[in-house]
Amino acid sequence: MGKTLVTGAGGFIGSHLTEELVRQGEDVRAFVRYNSRDDRGLLEELPKEIRSQVDVVMGDLKDPEGVRKAVRGCRKIFHLGALIAIPYSYVHPFDFVQTNVVGTANLLNACLETSDVERIVHTSTSEVYGTARYTPIDEKHPLQAQSPYSASKIAADKLAESYFLSFNLPVATLRPFNTFGPRQSLRAVIPTIISQALEGKRIKLGNTTPRRDFLFVKDTVRGFIALGKCEEAIGKTVNIGVGQDISIEEVMKKILGLMGKEAQVETEGQRIRPEKSEVMQLLSDTRLAQTLFQWAPRYTLEDGLRETIEWYRQNLSRFKVGSYPL
Numbered sequence: 001m002g003k004t005l006v007t008g009a010g011g012f013i014g015s016h017l018t019e020e021l022v023r024q025g026e027d028v029r030a031f032v033r034y035n036s037r038d039d040r041g042l043l044e045e046l047p048k049e050i051r052s053q054v055d056v057v058m059g060d061l062k063d064p065e066g067v068r069k070a071v072r073g074c075r076k077i078f079h080l081g082a083l084i085a086i087p088y089s090y091v092h093p094f095d096f097v098q099t100n101v102v103g104t105a106n107l108l109n110a111c112l113e114t115s116d117v118e119r120i121v122h123t124s125t126s127e128v129y130g131t132a133r134y135t136p137i138d139e140k141h142p143l144q145a146q147s148p149y150s151a152s153k154i155a156a157d158k159l160a161e162s163y164f165l166s167f168n169l170p171v172a173t174l175r176p177f178n179t180f181g182p183r184q185s186l187r188a189v190i191p192t193i194i195s196q197a198l199e200g201k202r203i204k205l206g207n208t209t210p211r212r213d214f215l216f217v218k219d220t221v222r223g224f225i226a227l228g229k230c231e232e233a234i235g236k237t238v239n240i241g242v243g244q245d246i247s248i249e250e251v252m253k254k255i256l257g258l259m260g261k262e263a264q265v266e267t268e269g270q271r272i273r274p275e276k277s278e279v280m281q282l283l284s285d286t287r288l289a290q291t292l293f294q295w296a297p298r299y300t301l302e303d304g305l306r307e308t309i310e311w312y313r314q315n316l317s318r319f320k321v322g323s324y325p326l
Helices: 012-023 041-045 064-071 086-091 093-112 148-167 189-199 217-228 248-259 287-293 301-318
Strands: 003-007 028-033 055-059 074-079 119-123 171-176 178-180 202-205 214-216 237-240 264-267
Touching: 003 012, 003 064, 012 028, 012 041, 012 074, 012 217, 028 041, 028 064, 055 064, 064 074, 064 093, 074 093, 074 217, 086 093, 086 148, 093 119, 093 148, 119 148, 119 217, 148 171, 171 217, 178 217, 189 202, 189 248, 189 301, 202 248, 214 217, 214 301, 217 237, 217 287, 217 301, 237 287, 248 301
Parallel strands: 003 028, 003 074, 028 055, 074 119, 119 171, 171 237, 178 214, 202 264
Antiparallel strands: none
8 A cells, every 4th residue: 555755744734744644544654854862853742652653764855865765665745844944044045945945856856766656745835925916816826935945945846846747747736824733833923922922921023014824734734635635636736725814913912812811012123034025915815725625724713723822831831932943
């Protein structure tokens, strides 16, 4: 039957996807970036009975031979491995090219070299659209590289598209809008707000006017799995999102209301993107996902926030609240 490979399995979305695939009976191999501490990232957070069923392979997307070994024997691949922190991309853009572009090329080449692979789901991001030129944003919206991160993801997306068109590689691309939920790094805005609200009465943020389409992680995972089963999606890029946007200020007020808290907001300069790099609005058009594989979100923003708030309430001690990780 063959294994299902998840690259980036130690990350936020990757760990949730790995967990759900195991629960659905998949034989999962998790590709996790090597470190000498034998730290498997957020896979460590999975229940023991789930962890014990995951075949963990340590390596690096930038190593073609390591990627080949991970791909060998796998029939389905979910490619989530990437550098994703936008502020860090301003500091080390070449690292993003190496991991997101060269790493994706290594994966696609490894898939070409084996007959085992039946499906590849490549992960994009709504950041590739840049500030919306029209809303809602469908898959035909122009791509705008407003950060080195988004540029690297545009390149990776186009590589995936080119391998389908050039070599008939069975790849489909999922483009989630702003995913949030338990286990997410405090570099993301929703965990930043929740963690600071739990610890005190001051919340440090950057620009609070940009608008985002926030999607709960369990709905994102459902999108990955549904796309991975959809024959008609091969060769296509598909958005998933809620189809509603909200400003950072508004989502902060919603979080504080759900928590029954009040807080003073402070603007912190290092959290503000360069002016031309800031993406001011993202709002998804998900009609293609609905048409191809009948996907629609099941969680409201409020329901997702409640689960997320409770998780951080129980796990806050493991985070450095108030620091600004790149």
